[in-house]
Amino acid sequence: MCSPWLWPLQLLQDEGLNSALPDWLCQCLHSWWFLLPLVMLLVVAAFIVAFVLLLYMVSPLISPRPLKLNGAHVVVTGGSSGIGKCIAIECYKQGAFITLVARDESKLLQAKKEIEKHAINDKQVVLCISVDVSKDYSQVEYVIKQAQEKLGPVDMLVNCAGITVAAKFEEVDVDCFKRLMEVNYLGSVYPTRAVIPTMKERRMGRIVFVSSQAGQLGLFGYTAYSPSKFALRGLAESLQMEIKPYNIYVTVAYPPDTDTPGLAEENKTKPLETKLISETSGLCQPEQVAKVIVKDAVQGNFNSSVGLDGYMLSSLTCGMSPVTSITEGLQQIVTMGLFRTIALFYLGSFDSIVRRCMMQREQLKKKETRLNK
Numbered sequence: 029m030c031s032p033w034l035w036p037l038q039l040l041q042d043e044g045l046n047s048a049l050p051d052w053l054c055q056c057l058h059s060w061w062f063l064l065p066l067v068m069l070l071v072v073a074a075f076i077v078a079f080v081l082l083l084y085m086v087s088p089l090i091s092p093r094p095l096k097l098n099g100a101h102v103v104v105t106g107g108s109s110g111i112g113k114c115i116a117i118e119c120y121k122q123g124a125f126i127t128l129v130a131r132d133e134s135k136l137l138q139a140k141k142e143i144e145k146h147a148i149n150d151k152q153v154v155l156c157i158s159v160d161v162s163k164d165y166s167q168v169e170y171v172i173k174q175a176q177e178k179l180g181p182v183d184m185l186v187n188c189a190g191i192t193v194a195a196k197f198e199e200v201d202v203d204c205f206k207r208l209m210e211v212n213y214l215g216s217v218y219p220t221r222a223v224i225p226t227m228k229e230r231r232m233g234r235i236v237f238v239s240s241q242a243g244q245l246g247l248f249g250y251t252a253y254s255p256s257k258f259a260l261r262g263l264a265e266s267l268q269m270e271i272k273p274y275n276i277y278v279t280v281a282y283p284p285d286t287d288t289p290g291l292a293e294e295n296k297t298k299p300l301e302t303k304l305i306s307e308t309s310g311l312c313q314p315e316q317v318a319k320v321i322v323k324d325a326v327q328g329n330f331n332s333s334v335g336l337d338g339y340m341l342s343s344l345t346c347g348m349s350p351v352t353s354i355t356e357g358l359q360q361i362v363t364m365g366l367f368r369t370i371a372l373f374y375l376g377s378f379d380s381i382v383r384r385c386m387m388q389r390e391q392l393k394k395k396e397t398r399l400n401k
Contacts (some may be wrong), residue, residue, distance in 0.1 A: 062288050091353045092328030095234055098123030101179045103172070105161050105219050106189030108135035110288035111238060113142070114318035115186050116154075121146045124321075126154045127175040127182075129219070132362035133158040155179060161189050165222075172222040182223045184234040184325060190257075192290055194298040197251040205252050212256035217263065224271065233276040236325045237264050241284050241309065241338065244345045248382055249302030261349075268330065268350055272342035277328035277352075282310045282342065283317045284334060304381045308374070309337045328352055340367045376387070 102119045106112040120143050128143075130136050136156040144153050155178060157171045163174050166345050176182060184329035190212045193204055216237055227233030242250045243257025263282060268278040285291060285306050295303070317334055324332035329352045333342040343360045351357040 055392050059250050083114035094328070095184060095232075096328045097184075097322075097326065099125070100183035100293055101125045101127065101176070101181060102184045102186065103127040103129060103152075103175060103182050103184045103219065103223070104188055105129040105215065106238075108132055108139045109185075109288060110187065110290055111283060111314045111317050111321075113139045114314040115188060115321060116199070117143050117146050118213060118318045118322045120144075120152065120182070121148065123152065125152060125179045126180060127157060128154065129157045129159060129161060129171070132165055148217050153179060162210040165218045168218040169222040172219060174228065181226050181230055182233070184236065185215055185219055185223050186236040186238065186321075186325070187219060188236075188238045189215045189261075190290075192237065192294045193252050194249040194302050195252070196249065196299060198253045205255075206255040208252050209259070212253075213259045213263070216260060220267070224276075227276050227326070228271065228274045233271075233273045233274075234325050234328070235267070235271075235276065236263075236277065236281060236321065236332075238277045238281045238283065238321070241341060243284050244341045247302065247305055248378070249299045264330070264396070265349055272350075277319070277330075279321070279325045279329055279332050281317075281321045281332040282334075282338060284338060286312045286314050286317050301382050301385045303355075303382055304385070305378050308377070310335075324367075329356075340370065344371055345365050 066193075091163075097119055099273075100119075102116070102121075102124045104112050104116045104119075104126065107116045107126075107128035112127075116128060116139070120126055126143060128136055128139055133156070136158060140154045140156050146186045155175055157175060159167060159171050161168050172182070191208060193200060193208060220235055223233070225234075227235075233328070239257045239260045242254045243261060246254045246258075264278045264280045298306075312334055320334050321332050330350050331342045333339050333347070340363075343363050346360050346397075351360070
C-alpha cells in the first residue's frame with residue numbers, strides 16, 4: 029500500500045511522467061515521510077519555547093504588587109526571640125513600624141532595644157505588647173485594636189508564635205497535644221481573625237504563617253508538633269481563597285531547623301532518630317530565614333522556603349495550593365517527577381536510620397540483660 033505522503037509521486041508514475049522529474053526531487057519525495065516525525069518534534073519544541081517565553085512575559089502582569097514596608101505597620105507575634113525577632117529587624121531596616129507580641133515582657137523589652145538599633149529614620153516606632161495569643165481571642169482582639177490606634181492599620185501580620193516538642197508518640201503527655209494545637213494553630217488564628225476586617229476595608233494586606241518543614245512531611249518524633257504545623261497549611265489555603273479578591277495575600281513559610289533558643293531547648297529531649305534525620309537538611313541562621321520570609325511576604329508569594337531542600341519540598345507538596353505566577357506553576361509541573369524520585373531516596377534513608385537506631389537499642393538491652401544475670 030502506498031503511503032499517503034507519496035500519493036503525488038504515485039500519481040505522476042501512473043501518468044507516465046515520472047521520468048520528467050529530477051532524481052533529487054524523487055529522492056526527496058520518497059524520504060519525506062521519514063523526516064515528518066523530526067519536523068513535528070521541532071514544531072512542538074518551538075511551541076513549548078514560545079509558550080514558556082509568553083509565560084515569563086505575562087507572569088509579572090498577574091502577580092500581586094509588592095507591599096512597600098517603608099511606613100507600613102507590621103505586627104509580629106512571637107517576636108521577642110528567634111525567627112520572629114529577626115523578621116521584625118528585617119522589616120524595621122526597610123522603614124516599617126513594628127508591634128511585637130509575646131508573653132515574656134522582659135524579653136520583649138530586650139528585643140525592642142535590639143530592633144531600634146536598625147532604624148533608618150527617627151519616625152519609626154517599636155511597640156511591645158505582652159499577651160498569650162493562644163488563650164483568649166477577646167484579649168488578642170483588644171491588643172491588636174490598641175496597636176492599630178497607636179501605629180495605624182496593620183499592613184502585615186507575621187504569625188511566628190510557636191513551641192516545639194520532640195518525643196515518641198507514646199512518651200508525649202496527652203495535654204501536650206492540646207497545648208501545641210493551641211499555641212501553633214490557634215495562636216495564629218486569633219491574631220489573623222483580629223486584623224482581617226480592617227484589611228478587607230482597606231483592600232490590602234499580608235498575612236504570614238510561619239510553619240515548618242515538619243509541616244510539610246511527618247517525621248519521627250514530631251507526632252505532636254507536625255499536626256499543629258500541618259493545620260496552618262489548611263488554614264492558609266482556605267483563607268487565601270476568601271481574601272484574595274480583597275487584594276490580601278497569604279504566605280506560608282516552611283523554615284528548616286534554625287539556630288534559635290527554641291531549637292536549643294528542643295534538642296535537650298529530642299530522640300536520636302529525630303536528630304539524625306534533621307541533620308540531613310543542615311542548620312540555618314535566623315537572619316537568613318527572616319530575609320527569605322520577608323521577601324516572599326512582600327511579593328505576595330504563597331509558599332516561602334529556604335534552600336534547595338526547601339524548594340524541593342514545596343514543589344512536592346504543592347498539591348492544590350495557589351500559585352503567585354504562571355511560571356511558578358510551570359516549574360512545579362516540570363520538576364514534580366524528578367523531585368518525587370529524589371524524595372523516595374530520602375524516605376528510604378530515614379527508614380534506615382529508624383531501623384538502625386531500633387536495632388542498636390535492642391542489642392544494648394540484650395547486653396545489659398546478660399550483664400545483670
